[in-house]
Amino acid sequence: MQLHRAILVDDELFTRKGLMKLIDWEDCGFEIVGEADNGEDALELIERVQPQLVITDIRMPVIDGLELIRRVTTENIMKPFFIIISGYNDFNYAQQAMRYGVHDFVVKPIDEIEFSSILKKLNEKLNAELEEQVKKARLMGGEMIKSLILGEANEASITGWEYRMHLKKNDRLIYLFAELNDNHKWEPSAGPITNARFMELVQQELKRLSASDQPVSMYEHRNRIGILLPGFLLAPFNGELDRFLTKFRAALDIHFGKGVFLYAGSSVYGLADIRDSYKAAKEALLYKYTIDDRIVMYDQIQSEQLNYIGFEPAQFNQFMEHFEELKLEAVKATVELWFHDFREKRYAPEAIKMNIQQCVMGIMKTIRSMEGDEQSLSTLKPLLNWQDMNLSLGELKNMFSAFIDESGQLVAELRKEQQKGGIQKIKSYIEMNYSQNMSLKSIAAQFYVNPVYLGQLFKKTYGVYFNEFLLQLRVNEAKKLLRQSCAMRIYEIAEKVGFSNADYFVTQFEKIEHMTPTEYRNQLQ
Incomplete structure (x- = not known):
């Protein structure tokens, strides 16, 4: 969790430095980002550093603590929390500041344990408020994106959203999909990461890259996250989308290994056109199995054709013959060749699904013909539903190979049972004749x-x-x-x-x- 910003305002240097040494600020959830020795300088400092907490003395030259609190509160400069430091003689004076919503006051000399306790409670309150703000922003962002991509947003709504997002009329925007792959339950040892956790870490890394507290609007699609990427996030990368995506992917790899894929739509200029970028990002999804670096940018692939072709009949028949003969090494060699072709020949996901399904159906037919039950295969259901998961090409090959291994074992067992039953029939025939x-x-x-x-x-x-x-x-x-x-x-x-x-x-x-x-x-x- 990020530390909350705090400033110290006191005309006595000794008091400020002593307070900085006395308290373990980081342990209490704060960092001191500035100091001022009078109220006038404090006003300027508050506007510049935007602190969440101001710790101020009551009696100071130029502008005293009470006037500082009044002006910050009434002039809507911002709304930090205030903690007043006062002497015994200033107690009644300090009480007047309470009507401005001062969080607490501490009497000099300051007790380390008491003051740390006040700071920790305030830290909890700030964290809770921040979490609530993030939730509201996320909900608002999700509803906004949903309206935009469905084409239901009106001009007034779009203008309001642009204002809240600090966007100008023709600011650059890109719709981006972040997809977590190989996060499934088909293997018992797997421990899936929730969508909420994935979204939280995506938001965290976007904030870190942008060095901004402003949450980026996101929308949870069925099995991936949609991100409304404002142009200011690309500023540190000279506006180069590929550099930003490479950095973003590397940051997510720290949390998820090499499981995150990114799909970027085309650039648009203005929130009203984000639907076009969303459509382009959806188009980019189709090229998932044609790339090696897990980043697909629509502008780079839009002219490339995908293939929707089936296996050669002779090759498929040989695959089934090898399987029925239980020559599994030859079967796996064919699978290696097929998966190599999926990438090199730019197979569309639907074409891959069709071809794998053809193999699965062929194997199921063989098992049924031997009076076996294909539903006993633990790998069958995941393989039939693999497109409902997010799988990398390598993991899909692992799943398919596991299905072949398990099916091969079942066929071998069925063959033994058939042989056993067959030889018993022959023995009975001999005994009868x-x-x-x-x-x-x-x-x-x-x-x-x-x-x-x-x-x-x-x-x-x-x-x-x-x-x-x-x-x-x-x-x-x-x-x-x-x-x-x-x-x-x-x-x-x-x-x-x-x-x-x-x-x-x-x-x-x-x-x-x-x-x-x-x-x-x-x-x-």
Whole structure:
């Protein structure tokens, strides 16, 4: 918070210097900006430095303290607060000054603790008043800007606003958008800055650059701040807008990193024409993703064409093919190329939105076709609504890449589930049809699977190769028939469980059970 200006008025040098050393002025919220040893000099000093507080003695030569207070109060020179310093004998005299609204009076010799307490309470009061003034000015400025850009302001209103803003009829004005980017909640670790805080710091830096207490009029648009930039702010920069914007952006970077983008409309001359500058600033917003330094000036880009083009069909199809094959490195290489083109080929924001949406819809379609739920993706909703946030091109690429990573993980999981379900179906089919003539190749053809891949998947899932599983299944069924039917001949059992050759059946049975089918039956008897 800025220190409030104060002056000391006393004809005794010793008293003034002693008071300056006695009090910790900065701790109390004040700074001494001038001294005077009589009321006449004090009048001139008050007009020149515009203090918020005047500390004055009652008895002084030329013009005494009471007359000083009366003249400042009645002649509307300004309205500082007054604190009177008086001796015991001047107490009644000092009381007369109270009718002029004197804040307080202190009796000599001055008590440091008591006087500091008075100053601190006054500091709180001044801060509260200043905050209220800023709020009123902000509200007034916001309503004024709204009327101007909607074309609803009449000539009398415009004249009144120009007077309050200390503007002349043809003073230069520029409408400027300040936009805070990458201030979002799509990542849990992010701590967003409120619009009110952003506006407060923007106002603070504008005041610091202009070295003026006069608040700059601002208006809160949906997701950025509009600033009515008067020409006097450019005076320290020889009227050069680009120099001012570079300095302003650097000042905001201290608070927000490299998240602030600035978009300047064209210069107009007079408040009545600010709507034209506002429209130009809106046009400048469209060039956000074509620049590197986060500053767009309408006068520099108005002749440059934006592109509204879609992805090449072959390139998009390859992107989707790589995604479905889970070749995510190849997918990300394509994304890098696309985002490079967005800047270099001057894509309009709407064109970028259209192309990203095409990719998102393609990925969502793939997930649905695999019976997955795309709504389970935490990155989907932010990406579908990215234009409601203020995102730099780099952050948009990060968000898109995060969506691809998460979608890729979901597709991999769905594929595992499908593979698991598919191999279970194949196993059930074998168990139901083991007596038929079947091979790994014929099963793979029936289920539209590569036979080598099916063999590997079967071994990975069940721990045995397909042929071993089928043989064990047939032998187990043969053993059941040998136990349950003494009348069935060996060749009949072989044929029943899927062996076309009885001798081959006997060989395979003996290989697994270490005895022939006949020996197995005899053992049971």
